[in-house]
Amino acid sequence: MALPIDSDAFSDSLVVLGAAGLVIPAFARLRVSPVIGFILVGMLVGPNGLGSLVDRYPWLYHVTITQSESISPFAELGIILLLFSIGLELSFRRLWSMRKLVFGLGASQLALCGLLIGAALYLIGQSWAGAFGLGMALALSSTALVLPMTGTRSQVGRPAFAMLLLEDVALVPIIFALGVLAPQAQDAGLEPLLTTIGLGALTIVLMLIAGRILLPPLFAQAARTKSPELFLAASLLIVIIASVATTAAGLSPIVGALLAGILIAETEFRSEVEITTAPFKGLALGVFLITIGMSVDVRQIAANWPSLVTAVIGVVLVKTIVTGALLRFAGARPGVALETGVLMSSPSETTLIVLSAAVGARLITPSTAAFWQTVTAIGLTITPVLARVGHDMARRIELRRAGGLGELADTPVPEQRVAIIGFGRVGQLVADLLRTHGKGFVGVDADIDAVATARSQGYPVLFGDISRPGLLERLELGNSAALVLTMDQPQLSLKIVRLVRARFPDLTIVARARDVYHAAELYRLGVTDAVPEALESSLQLSEAVLVDLGVAMGPVIASIHEKRDELRKEIRETGELDREPRLRRTRLSDVEAES
CATH class of the missing domain: 3.40.50.720 (NAD(P)-binding Rossmann-like Domain)
Structure with missing residues (x-):
């Protein structure tokens, strides 16, 4: 059946593709992360931006998105491909080589930040389960923004990379824990919970075994054809199968996507898969971030700016202090500790994934999630500014320290x-x-x-x-x-x-x-x-x-x-x-x- 040229789906698809085609090169030329550009585009063309003026100016229909729900499936696909790309960056060997930084410094930073933020939210009236979910969500930092600014080998980049690596690994157990804490899971009693845990663990083990056996010959065969299209098809097939398997076991499909990435990272075809899927990953991430931008209502920000500013400052301060203190305890120079702490202080694109999981588990209300989504969007947008401020402050500290x-x-x-x-x-x-x-x-x-x-x-x-x-x-x-x-x-x-x-x-x-x-x-x-x-x-x-x-x-x-x-x-x-x-x-x- 042909798709009508004036359908919402067709128009919205053109807007999203056009935004990706304009935002990525434009912001790259300005040396600003496209993550910020996608959020700003979502705010501009979404139902809370120019999309709200379509009734008054009908021509805006062709360059705006009036219903955010219409691209929700694309956003979910974006989340899955984002987690798949994160998995490609991991691999068990890489984790083991950095185990002290990752599981020592990284785990301490995530746990302490999540605990302090969650405790503060619990004290102001949030339920303990909801406070746990929000605390862990806001404790995450942006891999997409931080690593391009620091690299992985600089004095700031190495500890930042270790902490981000731990957060990527911890995303699966965090989402699983939110599902366990869901009211429906608790009301059903202990037996369904144990069944889900056992079935999920069995599925993951089987996937790990099957991946080690089947993936090398599968990609070897795809490589012999010298066809990039077949390589891409094989990669997407693995992601789909892994996501379906974890969904059938009662886990989130993004768990399967992350595992698929880790399994491919263990093979010698990891680099080729990264290159082949990179354009789709960027587009999918762009769609996901555009939907986040569309959830931001500038009028609501103006009406609730004291609460939003307080929330952003609170999260930034807690994460800066905790991260900086842990790095100083680990022996880092004061300037390096401060710069890393400030750089890691804003929430992450994966924060939005955890917020969605918390809403799905009914641990927090949609209105609460919307508030913290706005906080996260603001945090992502100001991350380059925080990086500049952190660098300047670190420079002054090192100057004073040097005499x-x-x-x-x-x-x-x-x-x-x-x-x-x-x-x-x-x-x-x-x-x-x-x-x-x-x-x-x-x-x-x-x-x-x-x-x-x-x-x-x-x-x-x-x-x-x-x-x-x-x-x-x-x-x-x-x-x-x-x-x-x-x-x-x-x-x-x-x-x-x-x-x-x-x-x-x-x-x-x-x-x-x-x-x-x-x-x-x-x-x-x-x-x-x-x-x-x-x-x-x-x-x-x-x-x-x-x-x-x-x-x-x-x-x-x-x-x-x-x-x-x-x-x-x-x-x-x-x-x-x-x-x-x-x-x-x-x-x-x-x-x-x-x-």
């Missing part, structure tokens, strides 16, 4: 030392070699984490922005032996060279260059030597292959130095290399546009 900005600025800089601007991996290697040959140095970096780490390792490093004249005065570059620029920021290095050369015409300046064209710009501004990364890599490769072919080290080194001098002369004189593809130049104008 304060004034004391850092007053640190004496001995004469005839090499000033190294940018004390990351490259700057530290330069410093190590200078130290090996008995040359003094002082480092400068604008990243307080890098400064604090370097100072704790005994390096003389100052915090500051070299482009500011005050720091140039403090470095006394006129008495320095040389200036080394190691940062991978072409525009900044050009600016510094222009500024320094104008004031210190005889100073030796050696700068890291992105390519030969950036090096040529540096030479024009007056550097003594510019070191193009691609050129040096080529020379090192040449040296390695010649030595491996049996050529004596002495002649190889001599020829490498000769070739380096020849290429540098060519860059100085012509501003380019004849061998360099002209379409891949990095001119000053390109760098400025990039900045």
Whole structure:
């Protein structure tokens, strides 16, 4: 049967697909998470936004959604695919490798935050079962927002990743516990509850066994066809079967989706499945978040803003204090503990899943769930702001801990030392070699984490922005032996060279260059030597292959130095290399546009 072109389902589908097509690239260009964009779009085009004006302006029908229930099935599919993607990120091996952080720090953070928030809600009149559900829901933090901002290997990202990993794992038992606490489950007596637990546990065990046996050959066969469509079909089939199995056992279908993801993560086809399902995951998550945005009524926010602001601040404060205190107890630096606590303080997209499960179990009323959904939507929206605030506060704390900005600025800089601007991996290697040959140095970096780490390792490093004249005065570059620029920021290095050369015409300046064209710009501004990364890599490769072919080290080194001098002369004189593809130049104008 053909779908009428003016049907609600068709119109709503076009709005959702159009929103996904616009929000993801637009917010990516603004370097803002699409999660926030989807929520805002839901608020704008939903029944509480422009959708409420359709009767007055009929043309809005084609760009709005008037009934949030019409895309509820898509939202449920979005939840299932979201949990499937979370499962893909887990795997038993990954959990075991981080077991101390995950099951120690992560479990403590989730339990304490849930307990304190739940206790506060119980004291203001919520039933104990409802307070438990709300406390655990609000204790969760956003994987979709936090990890892209921190990564998984930074000083903030590693503990944040461990806590988020535990929350993803704990989602299944939390939802199961809500089902156990449901009034209908308690009224039915102990026998049905035990039956559900036993049947659910048996189903999960059978799925784990069957997955280990059946999934590798299934995906191997799909891989032999070299058909992405078949790979996608196999992945979705596994999700559907797992969800149906857990539903039949009395558990939530999202339990099956999470297990399906974990099982696939144990196979060698995990990366291919992630790539194949990524577009559908993003779209499904977008639909889910749009429905959340549609549940937010700006007029209700305006009418109840004191309660909403109090709730948001309360949740943020509790989670910040608990997370920060646990990290300090675990030995983290004060700045890292505070920044991680603030970053993890807002609720999560998975909070909305737990709220839905609590409503389905009749532990909380729909109106209560709607209030906390609004709190969660506000929390998700302000997460980037919280991240900025947390970073700035952590920076001040680390500065004070390192002796304060004034004391850092007053640190004496001995004469005839090499000033190294940018004390990351490259700057530290330069410093190590200078130290090996008995040359003094002082480092400068604008990243307080890098400064604090370097100072704790005994390096003389100052915090500051070299482009500011005050720091140039403090470095006394006129008495320095040389200036080394190691940062991978072409525009900044050009600016510094222009500024320094104008004031210190005889100073030796050696700068890291992105390519030969950036090096040529540096030479024009007056550097003594510019070191193009691609050129040096080529020379090192040449040296390695010649030595491996049996050529004596002495002649190889001599020829490498000769070739380096020849290429540098060519860059100085012509501003380019004849061998360099002209379409891949990095001119000053390109760098400025990039900045």
